[in-house]
Amino acid sequence: MNNVSVVTGATGDMGRVVAAELVARGDTVLLVVRNAERGRRIAAQLGFDRVEVFAADLTSPDDVHHLAGRISARHPELHLLVNNAGAHFRTRDVNDLGVELHVAVNFLAGFLLTERLLGALKAGAPSRVVNVVSDAINDTRQVKLGRAPRPVSLEPFDDLTKVNPDQGFQPFTAYARAKLLTVMNGYALADRLADTGVTVNSVHPGVAATGIVDDMIPSYAKAFRGMMTRGLLPPKEGARAILHVATAPALEGVSGRYFNRFDEARTPPVSHDRGLQQQVRDAAGAYLRRTV
Numbered sequence: 001m002n003n004v005s006v007v008t009g010a011t012g013d014m015g016r017v018v019a020a021e022l023v024a025r026g027d028t029v030l031l032v033v034r035n036a037e038r039g040r041r042i043a044a045q046l047g048f049d050r051v052e053v054f055a056a057d058l059t060s061p062d063d064v065h066h067l068a069g070r071i072s073a074r075h076p077e078l079h080l081l082v083n084n085a086g087a088h089f090r091t092r093d094v095n096d097l098g099v100e101l102h103v104a105v106n107f108l109a110g111f112l113l114t115e116r117l118l119g120a121l122k123a124g125a126p127s128r129v130v131n132v133v134s135d136a137i138n139d140t141r142q143v144k145l146g147r148a149p150r151p152v153s154l155e156p157f158d159d160l161t162k163v164n165p166d167q168g169f170q171p172f173t174a175y176a177r178a179k180l181l182t183v184m185n186g187y188a189l190a191d192r193l194a195d196t197g198v199t200v201n202s203v204h205p206g207v208a209a210t211g212i213v214d215d216m217i218p219s220y221a222k223a224f225r226g227m228m229t230r231g232l233l234p235p236k237e238g239a240r241a242i243l244h245v246a247t248a249p250a251l252e253g254v255s256g257r258y259f260n261r262f263d264e265a266r267t268p269p270v271s272h273d274r275g276l277q278q279q280v281r282d283a284a285g286a287y288l289r290r291t292v
């Protein structure tokens with residue numbers, strides 16, 4: 001059977017590997033990219049007959065809405081969605097709707113794309129949604145000195161514009177909080193999709209030397225990049241963990257889990273709060289209605 005797989009962030013260091021490996025296993029792969037020209041260059045390498053390029057700026061819910069429309073119009077059946085795109089910002093900024101950018105890219109874009117593609121994913125079942133997140137949710141200390149890990153927190157809220165406010169803003173914590181929202185939504189969505197043949201899991205790929213890690217290095221320390229990224233996983237190794245959750249036959253039917261690379265792992269207690277999970281889904285769902 002010809003599987004149709006969607007990979008966001010397909011021009012990224014891990015996304016490129018994920019897309020290439022899916023093509024190698026025989027899938028038709030839809031590359032979701034920010035920069036169409038870079039996407040076309042990757043498509044040329046992978047073979048235009050096996051990949052299609054879809055450009056979208058994932059900070060924009062409207063763009064995600066149009067993206068999903070274009071994908072589902074061409075492919076009424078999908079078998080895999082890898083929400084791999086992610087970003088880290090050194091200063092606080094918001095999108096046109098006032099949503100802080102870590103939340104917009106690392107959570108809301110994947111939420112909206114998944115919801116809008118659910119019909120196609122159900123039609124293609126068994127199918128999988130894989131959310132690429134970060135173990136920063138379990139420890140927001142960038143330098144792991146000192147005693148205890150510091151899991152990310154989440155206060156009750158009724159509107160996504162209230163997440164990661166200006167006051168006390170810390171980029172890495174803001175990034176982790178956006179990934180926490182994705183994990184929480186993943187747990188709730190997996191429950192909702194039980195018996196549909198669509199599974200939803202989150203994976204931390206490991207700490208790999210990629211573009212996003214470069215973005216986390218302050219400009220004054222760029223000269224030491226080589227030293228700072230030595231010892232990190234090569235992107236291909238990070239991608240291997242994503243591909244495992246996306247394709248391993250042993251994970252057929254497995255849903256609602258969080259994997260730290262290849263192993264199922266725990267997430268902070270707050271992530272299992274069902275009331276808060278529903279709040280997250282309700283707050284994000286408002287953007288679903290807004291962009292219809």
Ligand SMILES: NC(=O)c1ccc[n+]([C@@H]2O[C@H](COP(=O)([O-])OP(=O)(O)OC[C@H]3O[C@@H](n4cnc5c(N)ncnc54)[C@H](OP(=O)(O)O)[C@@H]3O)[C@@H](O)[C@H]2O)c1
Pocket residue numbers: 008009010011012013014015033034035056057058059083084085086087105132133134135204205206207208209210211212213238
């Ligand atoms: N590397 C790590 O150590 C690590 C650890 C834990 C989790 N992760 C997660 O792994 C995933 C892949 O990241 P990576 O490490 O491979 O880094 P990367 O090379 O920076 O890839 C990130 C991808 O996301 C895309 N992206 C960012 N903002 C976007 C926007 N507004 N619209 C559309 N696309 C956008 C980027 O597009 P461009 O190519 O145009 O920049 C890029 O393709 C991310 O979700 C990241 O949070 C990484």
